[in-house]
Amino acid sequence: xxxxxxxxxxxxxxxxxxxxxxxxxxxxxxxxxxxxxxxxxxxxxxxxxxxxxxxxxxxxxxxxxxxxxxxxxxxxxxxxxxxxxxxxxxxxxxxxxxxxxxxxxxxxxxxxxxxxxxxxxxxxxxxxxxxxxxxxxxxxxxxxxxxxxxxxxxxxxxxxxxxxxxxxxxxxxxxxxxxxxxxxxxxxxxxxxxxxxxxxxxxxxxxxxxxxxxxxxxxxxxxxxxxxxxxxxxxxxxxxxxxxxxxxxxxxxxxxxxxxxxxxxxxxxxxxxxxxxxxxxxxxxxxx
DNA sequence: TTTGGGTTTGCCAAGCCGTC
DNA sequence: GACGGCTTGGCAAACCCAAA
Numbered sequence: 001x002x003x004x005x006x007x008x009x010x011x012x013x014x015x016x017x018x019x020x021x022x023x024x025x026x027x028x029x030x031x032x033x034x035x036x037x038x039x040x041x042x043x044x045x046x047x048x049x050x051x052x053x054x055x056x057x058x059x060x061x062x063x064x065x066x067x068x069x070x071x072x073x074x075x076x077x078x079x080x081x082x083x084x085x086x087x088x089x090x091x092x093x094x095x096x097x098x099x100x101x102x103x104x105x106x107x108x109x110x111x112x113x114x115x116x117x118x119x120x121x122x123x124x125x126x127x128x129x130x131x132x133x134x135x136x137x138x139x140x141x142x143x144x145x146x147x148x149x150x151x152x153x154x155x156x157x158x159x160x161x162x163x164x165x166x167x168x169x170x171x172x173x174x175x176x177x178x179x180x181x182x183x184x185x186x187x188x189x190x191x192x193x194x195x196x197x198x199x200x201x202x203x204x205x206x207x208x209x210x211x212x213x214x215x216x217x218x219x220x221x222x223x224x225x226x227x228x229x230x231x232x233x234x235x236x237x238x239x240x241x242x243x244x245x246x247x248x249x250x251x252x253x254x255x256x257x258x259x260x261x262x263x264x265x266x267x268x269x270x271x272x273x274x275x276x277x278x279x280x281x282x283x284x285x286x287x288x
Numbered sequence: 289t290t291t292g293g294g295t296t297t298g299c300c301a302a303g304c305c306g307t308c
Numbered sequence: 309g310a311c312g313g314c315t316t317g318g319c320a321a322a323c324c325c326a327a328a
Contacts, residue, residue: 021316021317022317022318025316025317025318029317058318062317062318062319065318065319212313212314214312214313214314214315215312215313215314218312218313218314219311219312222311222312234321260322260323261322261323261324264323265321265322265323
């Protein structure tokens with residue numbers, strides 16, 4: 001059996017469908033660029049790897065992904081004895097050299113929480129439509145799009161204090177980790193106003209809150225352009241988490257509500273972001 | 289225990305097409 | 309022409325793990 005086919009089967013057993021697709025695409029892109037037939041993959045040299053990096057028009061992040069795939073492929077071949085261990089070491093070393101040469105590092109953008117005026121403009125535009133309800137759900141729950149796809153009224157419950165909680169079972173969350181999060185906004189008043197609305201919407205979830213994920217994404221993208229506001233569905237999640245932080249929830253709790261696997265993610269991404277914001281606020285205060 | 293870099297995977301953008 | 313659905317590849321968020 002062809003080595004590429006063997007690797008594909010291995011990926012299908014050990015990786016997600018998305019990763020399998022991404023890695024296979026990377027290898028195919030490599031073959032196309034170098035105009036190599038797949039059986040020549042075992043003969044690939046350092047010069048070929050350099051040629052790919054030199055001629056590629058991919059962004060640093062994508063090039064990194066492609067080299068991750070190549071490294072994974074050759075590690076697979078070496079472990080099964082299809083290539084010499086020394087050959088794999090040479091390939092691995094070359095990939096490291098290329099990364100160094102090209103300064104390949106993933107650039108992380110800071111999360112963007114939406115401001116009050118941006119939210120007003122967005123909700124003014126979608127007022128009265130189903131998108132208004134869905135956007136509010138994203139904003140008050142911090143739900144991810146992938147989680148929203150599988151949501152139903154069964155995932156919401158009202159607690160004794162009169163606010164809704166979202167209970168996401170492990171099978172529908174990103175990292176297969178059960179998550180419980182309160183549906184709250186920037187203030188108590190807004191939270192209770194939303195709770196009343198949600199109570200009505202949940203009577204007929206499909207009619208009030210169900211939109212196809214693809215349509216929701218495209219609609220949001222177009223709205224972002226129309227309004228001249230740089231936002232996406234994920235911006236609502238950033239805003240939800242930022243609201244929790246601004247309200248003084250401790251990082252361990254924000255981590256649980258956000259569904260992060262560890263608190264480092266929460267602190268690194270959101271608290272660092274908030275420290276800058278705090279500095280800006282202090283500067284503003286001192287100017288008064 | 290912390291941190292930096294690598295890996296995995298979800299999200300977004302763009303283009304095409306159909307419908308009104 | 310405007311709007312919305314679908315597909316696909318690249319980008320970036322989030323997680324993981326080894327080294328210090």
